[in-house]
Amino acid sequence: MTSDGSPIRRLTAALRAGDLARVRSVAAEVRHVPLPEALAILELIEAQDETRFEPAAVRWAGRLALEAPGLTLAQLHLAIEALDGLPDDEAKATLRAFARRAPPARQAGAPAPSSARARVPPNFL
Structure with missing residues:
Protein backbone atom coordinates (compact mmCIF):
# COMPACT_ATOMS: atom_id res chain seq x y z
CA MET A 1 0.00 0.00 0.00
CA THR A 2 1.26 3.45 -0.83
CA SER A 3 0.67 6.77 0.85
CA ASP A 4 -2.20 7.24 -1.64
CA GLY A 5 -4.23 4.51 0.08
CA SER A 6 -5.20 0.98 -0.74
CA PRO A 7 -5.24 -0.16 -4.37
CA ILE A 8 -9.06 -0.38 -4.37
CA ARG A 9 -9.32 3.23 -3.13
CA ARG A 10 -6.88 4.37 -5.80
CA LEU A 11 -8.90 2.43 -8.37
CA THR A 12 -12.07 4.18 -7.24
CA ALA A 13 -10.33 7.56 -7.49
CA ALA A 14 -9.02 6.76 -10.98
CA LEU A 15 -12.52 5.70 -12.07
CA ARG A 16 -14.01 8.93 -10.72
CA ALA A 17 -11.36 10.89 -12.62
CA GLY A 18 -12.10 8.95 -15.81
CA ASP A 19 -8.39 8.19 -16.25
CA LEU A 20 -8.33 4.87 -18.12
CA ALA A 21 -4.53 4.57 -18.14
CA ARG A 22 -4.42 5.04 -14.37
CA VAL A 23 -7.37 2.65 -13.93
CA ARG A 24 -5.51 -0.07 -15.83
CA SER A 25 -2.34 0.52 -13.83
CA VAL A 26 -4.06 0.39 -10.45
CA ALA A 27 -6.38 -2.50 -11.42
CA ALA A 28 -3.27 -4.60 -12.02
CA GLU A 29 -2.45 -4.19 -8.31
CA VAL A 30 -5.90 -5.23 -7.07
CA ARG A 31 -6.18 -8.93 -6.31
CA HIS A 32 -9.89 -9.04 -7.16
CA VAL A 33 -11.81 -6.23 -8.86
CA PRO A 104 -19.06 -8.47 -2.04
CA ALA A 105 -15.34 -8.51 -2.68
CA ARG A 106 -13.38 -11.12 -0.80
CA GLN A 107 -11.11 -9.97 1.97
CA ALA A 108 -7.51 -9.45 0.91
CA GLY A 109 -5.66 -12.72 1.19
CA ALA A 110 -8.80 -14.84 1.31
CA PRO A 111 -8.79 -17.64 -1.25
CA ALA A 112 -11.33 -17.63 -4.04
CA PRO A 113 -14.12 -20.18 -3.74
CA SER A 114 -12.86 -23.48 -5.15
CA SER A 115 -15.47 -23.46 -7.92
CA ALA A 116 -14.31 -20.05 -9.14
CA ARG A 117 -10.59 -20.46 -8.57
CA ALA A 118 -9.85 -22.23 -11.85
CA ARG A 119 -12.28 -20.32 -14.05
CA VAL A 120 -12.26 -16.67 -12.96
CA PRO A 121 -9.08 -14.69 -13.47
CA PRO A 122 -8.04 -12.80 -10.33
CA ASN A 123 -8.41 -9.49 -12.11
CA PHE A 124 -10.85 -8.04 -14.61
CA LEU A 125 -8.24 -6.76 -17.03
Whole structure:
Protein backbone atom coordinates (compact mmCIF):
# COMPACT_ATOMS: atom_id res chain seq x y z
CA MET A 1 0.00 0.00 0.00
CA THR A 2 1.26 3.45 -0.83
CA SER A 3 0.67 6.77 0.85
CA ASP A 4 -2.20 7.24 -1.64
CA GLY A 5 -4.23 4.51 0.08
CA SER A 6 -5.20 0.98 -0.74
CA PRO A 7 -5.24 -0.16 -4.37
CA ILE A 8 -9.06 -0.38 -4.37
CA ARG A 9 -9.32 3.23 -3.13
CA ARG A 10 -6.88 4.37 -5.80
CA LEU A 11 -8.90 2.43 -8.37
CA THR A 12 -12.07 4.18 -7.24
CA ALA A 13 -10.33 7.56 -7.49
CA ALA A 14 -9.02 6.76 -10.98
CA LEU A 15 -12.52 5.70 -12.07
CA ARG A 16 -14.01 8.93 -10.72
CA ALA A 17 -11.36 10.89 -12.62
CA GLY A 18 -12.10 8.95 -15.81
CA ASP A 19 -8.39 8.19 -16.25
CA LEU A 20 -8.33 4.87 -18.12
CA ALA A 21 -4.53 4.57 -18.14
CA ARG A 22 -4.42 5.04 -14.37
CA VAL A 23 -7.37 2.65 -13.93
CA ARG A 24 -5.51 -0.07 -15.83
CA SER A 25 -2.34 0.52 -13.83
CA VAL A 26 -4.06 0.39 -10.45
CA ALA A 27 -6.38 -2.50 -11.42
CA ALA A 28 -3.27 -4.60 -12.02
CA GLU A 29 -2.45 -4.19 -8.31
CA VAL A 30 -5.90 -5.23 -7.07
CA ARG A 31 -6.18 -8.93 -6.31
CA HIS A 32 -9.89 -9.04 -7.16
CA VAL A 33 -11.81 -6.23 -8.86
CA PRO A 34 -15.41 -6.48 -7.63
CA LEU A 35 -17.99 -6.86 -10.39
CA PRO A 36 -19.53 -3.37 -9.94
CA GLU A 37 -16.08 -1.77 -10.25
CA ALA A 38 -15.32 -4.01 -13.22
CA LEU A 39 -18.49 -2.65 -14.84
CA ALA A 40 -17.31 0.92 -14.20
CA ILE A 41 -14.01 0.00 -15.89
CA LEU A 42 -15.97 -1.48 -18.79
CA GLU A 43 -18.01 1.71 -19.17
CA LEU A 44 -14.77 3.71 -19.25
CA ILE A 45 -13.32 1.37 -21.87
CA GLU A 46 -16.49 1.76 -23.95
CA ALA A 47 -16.13 5.53 -23.81
CA GLN A 48 -12.37 5.77 -24.39
CA ASP A 49 -11.04 2.63 -26.07
CA GLU A 50 -13.67 1.27 -28.45
CA THR A 51 -11.38 -1.38 -29.95
CA ARG A 52 -10.99 -3.10 -26.59
CA PHE A 53 -14.62 -2.82 -25.57
CA GLU A 54 -16.03 -6.02 -27.07
CA PRO A 55 -13.41 -8.41 -25.60
CA ALA A 56 -13.76 -6.67 -22.23
CA ALA A 57 -17.57 -6.91 -22.42
CA VAL A 58 -17.36 -10.64 -23.14
CA ARG A 59 -15.06 -11.11 -20.11
CA TRP A 60 -17.45 -9.10 -17.92
CA ALA A 61 -20.43 -11.19 -19.07
CA GLY A 62 -18.45 -14.33 -18.24
CA ARG A 63 -17.70 -13.03 -14.78
CA LEU A 64 -21.36 -12.14 -14.27
CA ALA A 65 -22.37 -15.68 -15.25
CA LEU A 66 -19.92 -17.16 -12.77
CA GLU A 67 -20.28 -14.72 -9.87
CA ALA A 68 -23.98 -13.79 -9.70
CA PRO A 69 -25.76 -16.49 -7.72
CA GLY A 70 -28.93 -17.84 -9.30
CA LEU A 71 -28.50 -15.97 -12.57
CA THR A 72 -30.73 -17.50 -15.21
CA LEU A 73 -29.94 -17.91 -18.88
CA ALA A 74 -32.67 -15.35 -19.69
CA GLN A 75 -31.08 -12.86 -17.29
CA LEU A 76 -27.65 -13.45 -18.80
CA HIS A 77 -29.17 -12.84 -22.22
CA LEU A 78 -30.68 -9.57 -20.94
CA ALA A 79 -27.29 -8.54 -19.55
CA ILE A 80 -25.61 -9.26 -22.88
CA GLU A 81 -28.24 -7.19 -24.68
CA ALA A 82 -27.59 -4.37 -22.20
CA LEU A 83 -23.84 -4.62 -22.86
CA ASP A 84 -24.61 -4.21 -26.56
CA GLY A 85 -26.78 -1.20 -25.69
CA LEU A 86 -24.09 0.77 -23.87
CA PRO A 87 -23.73 3.72 -23.33
CA ASP A 88 -27.52 3.98 -23.01
CA ASP A 89 -28.57 4.94 -19.46
CA GLU A 90 -31.15 2.15 -19.26
CA ALA A 91 -28.50 -0.37 -20.30
CA LYS A 92 -26.17 0.98 -17.60
CA ALA A 93 -28.90 0.69 -14.96
CA THR A 94 -29.64 -2.90 -15.99
CA LEU A 95 -25.98 -3.89 -15.82
CA ARG A 96 -25.45 -2.16 -12.47
CA ALA A 97 -28.40 -4.10 -11.02
CA PHE A 98 -26.90 -7.37 -12.24
CA ALA A 99 -23.42 -6.42 -10.96
CA ARG A 100 -24.80 -5.83 -7.47
CA ARG A 101 -25.97 -9.46 -7.37
CA ALA A 102 -22.40 -10.69 -7.11
CA PRO A 103 -21.16 -11.26 -3.55
CA PRO A 104 -19.06 -8.47 -2.04
CA ALA A 105 -15.34 -8.51 -2.68
CA ARG A 106 -13.38 -11.12 -0.80
CA GLN A 107 -11.11 -9.97 1.97
CA ALA A 108 -7.51 -9.45 0.91
CA GLY A 109 -5.66 -12.72 1.19
CA ALA A 110 -8.80 -14.84 1.31
CA PRO A 111 -8.79 -17.64 -1.25
CA ALA A 112 -11.33 -17.63 -4.04
CA PRO A 113 -14.12 -20.18 -3.74
CA SER A 114 -12.86 -23.48 -5.15
CA SER A 115 -15.47 -23.46 -7.92
CA ALA A 116 -14.31 -20.05 -9.14
CA ARG A 117 -10.59 -20.46 -8.57
CA ALA A 118 -9.85 -22.23 -11.85
CA ARG A 119 -12.28 -20.32 -14.05
CA VAL A 120 -12.26 -16.67 -12.96
CA PRO A 121 -9.08 -14.69 -13.47
CA PRO A 122 -8.04 -12.80 -10.33
CA ASN A 123 -8.41 -9.49 -12.11
CA PHE A 124 -10.85 -8.04 -14.61
CA LEU A 125 -8.24 -6.76 -17.03
